[in-house]
Amino acid sequence: MTQNTRSEPPTSELDLAEEFLDRSTPLSRIRGALHRYPALSPAIVLVLAVIIFGFLNDRFLNPSNLSLITQQVAVVGTLAIAQTLIILTAGIDLSVGAVMVLSSMVIAQSTVQLGLPAVLGLLLGLIVGLAAGAFNGFLVTRLKLPPFIATLGTLNIFVALTLLYSGGATIRGAEMPELLTWTGETFGIGGVNITVGVIMMLLLYIAIALILQKTAWGRHVYAVGDDKESARLAGIRVNRVLMSVYLSAGAILAIGAWIQIGRSNAASPNAGVDLNLDSITAVVIGGTSLFGGRGTVWGTLLGALIVGVFRNGLSLAGLDVLWQTFAVGVLIIAAVSIDQWIRKVRK
Structure with a gap:
């Protein structure tokens, strides 16, 4: 009997060959590109959405309608920055809207009912936001609660506190100092009316993007989101981050x-x-992974614009608000599915 002396290639060589073949397919190259550039897919979706809605309705690309979209995105986009930071650490915050509303009521009521200066009212609103963030952080870092459960609980707490504090009453802009409504002032750029709030949002994006890219803190945020244990072993104080x-x-x-x-x-x-x-939709559509450690705030801005464009475009198409919410839900499922597919890319 002759013995077959032909040796099989080492396992490592087989893996390398398989990896090469996998990367050589067009689909794998696309997946690799989306992994390297998380903002690429939302940019494509945004361009396609604008083209489609512009084709379906002539009013969509009117300067007045574009002004409305940018103004609507200012609030969602700002909240989405906060949501991005938390999701980058593999967490999630279900209370962002409730914290914002609580802060707004403290700002308004402290100036209208207590007669405090507008600057002091804004400072009190900032303190409320910091206190809410500290409470959420305490639940996550000290009590070791999952962020989803912790912020689901604080969502109800902050909503109840808002209603108790405000008595359910709305405060109109005419009652408040001009400084508080200053963020709603508009000015024209190429026929589109931009508010001060939109500029503030964009400045926040620039600041947070630079901090995440250029500082040690930003690198630590990504490291904690990618792998908490590895970050801890590398000397990063995870709870502090x-x-x-x-x-x-x-x-x-x-x-x-x-x-x-x-x-x-x-x-x-x-x-x-x-x-x-x-806010969660904007972050996920923007390419930030719900599993943490991957994403950019610029992708989140694109995601916020996509949400604004979809809601506005569907509204112009005459769809009921419920169907608009349905469409946003579909976007979330699609975005998470794509994210899981992208995460399978070989490194």
Whole structure:
């Protein structure tokens, strides 16, 4: 009997060959590109959505309608920045809308009913946002509660506190100092009316993007989201990073409250019903992974614009609000499915 002396290739060589073949397919190359550039897919979706809705309705691309979209995105986009920071750490915050509304009511009532200066009212709103963020951070870092459960609980707490504090009453812009509604002031750019709130939102995006890209804190945020245990072994103080993220989110939500007051020219305890869902949608559609450690705030901005474009476009098409919410839900499922597919890319 002759013995077969032909040796099989080492396992590592087989893996390399398989990896090469896998990467050589067009679909794998697309997946690799989407993995390297998380903002690429939302940019494509946004362009296609604008083209489709512009084709379906002539009014969609009118300057007045584009002005409306940008103003609507100002609030969702600001909240989505806070949501992005938390999701980058593999968490999620279901209370962002409630914190924003609570801060807005404190800002408005402290100036109208207590007669405090507008600047002091804004400072109190910032303190409320920071306190809410600190409370969420405490539940996550000290009590070790899952972020989903912790913020689901605080969502109800903050909603109840808002109603108790405000008595369910809405404060109109005419009753408030001009500084509080200043974020709603508009100016024209190429026929499109842009509010001060939109500029504030864009400045926040620039600031957070630079911080995440250029500072050690930003690198630590990504490291904690990618693998908490590895980050801890590398000397990163995980709980401190998480607490700082929740505090930062709280401060951003307080700024969002100021933008919301200017946007609606009022402070209402019933505002922001869909803001939690829309902020998460913007982040996920923007390419930030729900599993943490991957994504950019610029992708989130594109995601917020997609949410605004879809809601506006579907509204112009005459669809009921319920169907608009249905469409947003489909977007979330599609975005998470694509994210899981992208995460399978070989590194």
